Amino acid sequence: MDFTLTETQSLLKDTAERLVREKYTFDERKKIVAADESYSKALWDEFASLGLLGVEIDEDCGGIGGSFADLAIVLEAFGRGLVVEPYLSTVVIGVGLINTADKGDRRKDLLTQVAAGTLTLALAHGEPKSRYSLEHVETRARKDGGDYVINGAKAVVIGGDSADKLIVSARTDGNATDRNGVTLFLVDGNAAGIHKRAYRNMDDRGAAEITFENVRVPESAVLGPVGGALPLIEAANDRGAAALCCEAAGAMKAVNEITLEYLKTRNQFGRPIGKFQVLQHRMADMAMAEEQARSMVYLAVDFANEPDAAERAQAISAAKVQISHSGQIVGRGAVQLHGGIGMTIELVVGHYMRRLTSIEKMFGDIDWHIGRFAAA
């Protein structure tokens, strides 16, 4: 656990923070969210040119060959900016899976494209009945000659609305909740037989319900071991949760700053409302919640790529629980302290609450993570 920044990290921090400050103002973000496209392709190109898409990608693929701790720096800045671009689905989940599970030319090709900003990815795994159970996969991939034919439905696929390629989990063997028998496939986002219902989530990120109707892929579409993908999916889920912890830390810091400023400037009963002790203490609790969350970010970052699945699970779950609790205290507190004005969509405060609420519900909620932590 290292609390100081490396030189690379300082650079990344400056880059990402400046980008958010200058190019991702609340007004700019509004335009992005109001557009038909689910995210700004122009900004995505800029992410690429700044090296932000290749943080964990090897240098020979055009990346900077960094660590999750490096990625965390970018994620925190993006949390502050409430960035809606498919960074989580492509750079955290997608790159993580390819880094671990793929090899050879395809790996190099995919990572090079991601780093260059010409390829977005999404993991299509959760299903209408799976909730947070990672082993619950009803989608099936049937062997047909040299191909696989995929049938099933995937739910709330983050980034699935716009991803160039989907990483789809499907059963090649076993029953709906068996740990074995799940395989990952790399599938074109607009392959024949794919139907998408696209929407935005509460945090304005793009997502989709995706059905697969006899989607035919060659054997070479398999990513990782046939029937043995669950450990990869669990690792991806933990990386996703860890990434959200980083985003949440950025979001909490930002909304706490905004709320503190409001307390100092909003007058009621002839004085700044920050002079009322009850509001002071609530703000103090929000500041302390942010600090406790930040501490757990270090834990999450430390364990995000931990190969020991049991250790990783416990650490990530602990972090996610704390961050979720802190997020509730900070998000709800910020709205309450702002009063009526905090309820409006024109103020960024409510959007932070929406982001923090979404973060709480993604990659396992409090109940799921606390259960996993306690069972360890």
Next chain:
Amino acid sequence: MDFTLTETQSLLKDTAERLVREKYTFDERKKIVAADESYSKALWDEFASLGLLGVEIDEDCGGIGGSFADLAIVLEAFGRGLVVEPYLSTVVIGVGLINTADKGDRRKDLLTQVAAGTLTLALAHGEPKSRYSLEHVETRARKDGGDYVINGAKAVVIGGDSADKLIVSARTDGNATDRNGVTLFLVDGNAAGIHKRAYRNMDDRGAAEITFENVRVPESAVLGPVGGALPLIEAANDRGAAALCCEAAGAMKAVNEITLEYLKTRNQFGRPIGKFQVLQHRMADMAMAEEQARSMVYLAVDFANEPDAAERAQAISAAKVQISHSGQIVGRGAVQLHGGIGMTIELVVGHYMRRLTSIEKMFGDIDWHIGRFAAA
């Protein structure tokens, strides 16, 4: 649900409140608790002469033939006074069991003695391993000719240290956690083979661990149906919980009054501490917790003698949960608002917290009652 007092209730209220105010001051109580005897026999006689022991006892037995609602009036006053006399064990639990389960001359004889103040009772039911499970009875009563021979151990028997007679649950049939096979026996408190380890509970009430070593009683000692006592015990437990709700309401009202007064008179930083908004809001929460608890007292009183066991269970559990939560808010809040002085044994505030904590843990704790409520 009736929120107004009957004439009898007004009289009882005056009587019980005056008694507590004049005879059960905190100083008097200290002497009672410091004495070797677990309670004041002189006061017990006074309870009898004021009619307080016979509230639910028929008039032909020397009682006033009242209802649980009448009893509630006395209990609330006793909660305010932190009374340690064995009223709960004798008048609530003991009389309740005899009223329901006994008949004929013995019933009349027992109730007459209780009303007159010459007989105290205690239900010896809980066991070292039973926790709050009422059906968990390992103590056994073996038939031996015309007698029963009792062997086993009873835990935390409220009033068991001093009771003239014990109402003992023992298995005449079945396994440790069967619902059937439990029988109640009326046993002399000092019968041969009974060993007591007496102590005071956190609320200063007398209690005891009691072991039964070949305690021989005649068949006529049986109270209620052989093998079918569990419903009686459940009813007794619910009456006990309901009674504690009443006591708690009295205790909360008293300690809230004391704390409010302290906030008005204790000065720090040049003004009464009750001028600090954070302390005001905490006091407001304590006052609201008291009101919510009081509402549930009406529910508990309404259902204390309800014959439909399922309805009774749900209502009493709801009341007990609310009262316990309110008791935590009020008890812990009162100590915190008093600061250091609230920690001392010389101040009554800590004793209210001790009482409220004890109430929370008797006749089922929050976890037990919330589970029972939810399962209904």
Next chain:
Amino acid sequence: MDLKYPERAARFADEVRAFVRKELPAEIRDKVQRRQKITPEDQRTWQRKLCDKGWACPSWPKEYGGPGFDVMERMIFDNICSEEGAPSALPFGELMISPVLFAVGSPEQKAQLLPKIRTLEYWFCQGFSEPGSGSDLASLRTRAVQDGDDWVINGQKMWTSGAHNANWIFMLVRTNTEVKQQEGISMFVFPMSTPGITVRPIVTMDGEHHTNETFFDNVRVPKTALIGEVNKGWTYAKLLLGHERTSIARIGQSKRELRRLKALASEINITGAPLMDHTPFRDRVAAVEIELLALEITALRAIAKGGSPGVEANLLKVKGSEIQQKLTELFMDAAGPYGLPFDPDRGLHDGNEPIGFDEAASLGPNYLMTRVVTIYGGSNEIQRNIVSKTLGL
């Protein structure tokens, strides 16, 4: 669990329930239960049914066309209507301005306004808060100055909820700047069609248009628009805000939501078993149910006690709103990933299947919007201030 009411009250409850089940159009009930937007036409449809039955404006005495319920009947009526999925009565006409009219309205005002409030022909909104005055309402700055027989109003009001549907407004304005803040405020009522009024939507974070900011640019109203005496508006407002607080507990609505929560959590499975059987979740639901039960009895006690409410009135607001929020949080917990897809229309689409499960679309927006209940009607912080004042601190 349900409380046992006295027999007479229980009979009345049955009567109300039978009426709502018979008369409330299923389509409206479904919208309410699924937390979808109730249109003004839905609201008027239900109001007509109530008028026909003689139960419109249940809080009103008989002399003004109300049903003349006693307080217990009133509470039962509200609770049962909400439990059964009837649209909530709009508070502004029936509950807020009307009691003021009863007390200090002129005979002409009463005759003109009350019958049409009852039928919802006159749909009121409230002009109280301003950009600079939220909890500190008395600092409001919208001015009315006398000009001949008229008053001319200039200023801006915030949070004029429903002003886009309303055709009348009651509002507080400053009519004297020389005196203590509270003593220079008057209350006016007039049509929203009066020239000079501009209503601009405020979209809340649930993505919906519930409320507005309303601008007054030389709005000229006759002297008959003044309610009661000039500069006495603050006193009338306090009367009216008291009413807001008790109805804000929304006990019936919370009972309805609790029932739906249990139903939903019985359908949703986690790791093969219904969520409702997952004991940590089950216990959290039970804890809310118990608090709500206590609150219902607290309301009954407040009614039985009569007179001016003490700590209970504030408690009803504080606990009632906290319970509403907890329920929305539990719904979000139940929804899991399907709480994420965000749909400001709350599933009111043409032809589209709902995402996830039937009512999922309303849970996110409802969770967000319900954050307001601890803010409006006197924030919970203000309520606790009042409690501590009542306690003598």
Next chain:
Amino acid sequence: MDLKYPERAARFADEVRAFVRKELPAEIRDKVQRRQKITPEDQRTWQRKLCDKGWACPSWPKEYGGPGFDVMERMIFDNICSEEGAPSALPFGELMISPVLFAVGSPEQKAQLLPKIRTLEYWFCQGFSEPGSGSDLASLRTRAVQDGDDWVINGQKMWTSGAHNANWIFMLVRTNTEVKQQEGISMFVFPMSTPGITVRPIVTMDGEHHTNETFFDNVRVPKTALIGEVNKGWTYAKLLLGHERTSIARIGQSKRELRRLKALASEINITGAPLMDHTPFRDRVAAVEIELLALEITALRAIAKGGSPGVEANLLKVKGSEIQQKLTELFMDAAGPYGLPFDPDRGLHDGNEPIGFDEAASLGPNYLMTRVVTIYGGSNEIQRNIVSKTLGL
């Protein structure tokens, strides 16, 4: 779960653990683990072991006889000692008065006092609070007036914890009544055997004698008893109270208690299964464990950051104390009916079996006594005041 420390730190942790396991007498460890009263002799026994090892007064630099740990070693040392059941170091000598002596003590004071503080020959208590000044410490009224070369002290101190075991005291007294409260306070140290001192026990609601009120009746002390400059005592006190706050988090102790809680709850059965498998209880325990883990990292961050602590110092006090209380509440939940029998001696009887289960006797008193942790060392309300000041409110 346990944090991964850097390798050097992990090696040090192993070394400390091995030392404590080898040298701490089992009887003392058992008392600590069962929350029983630690006698002065127990405390001195352990202190001798620490002195022999060179680890006494772990917060001290080498020049004064301390081990010269860095902040990380210091935290690890404290946590491991507590986790393994060593008696907590008494704060008054090592942690509170010593840093003041380091900073402003005279060479004679340092030479006389520090070596004997290290060996616990000098056992200190603290005379700060007074009946009228709790959170508002600066309002204290105990006076010292100069009389020739001496100072003569009159007044009363409250909460002089351990004064009945102590042979020295450091205290704040008013030496100037003409100036702002904070500017007329001085700090003195002197033996408790000085004539005129009366110690009266205060029994707390757990039934034990931890603390006292102490009276000063013309207590004459030499001018060498003055610490630093006259009327600068408030500055020194703030220095010293900062130290109190970080050590008050008691992370190691809470880790020990958490481990014991899990062990106990695995032994206790409810309806046939271990309490630890009852998911609502298990989840409550996990929630505390997670908060504690976060706090441990927060402490590490505060250490890594160095310099004067910000919000983290108050956070350590607030969360640390709340965690301690939650743990005692969970122990009471685990104990069930056996939390009721009340035994101020916490099971330290001759010959008597414990009531219920082995450590049950300590749970009730410990639950009650632990209410103090949100009160002492600057109440949690004061801590939050400080945080909001730090934030600029």
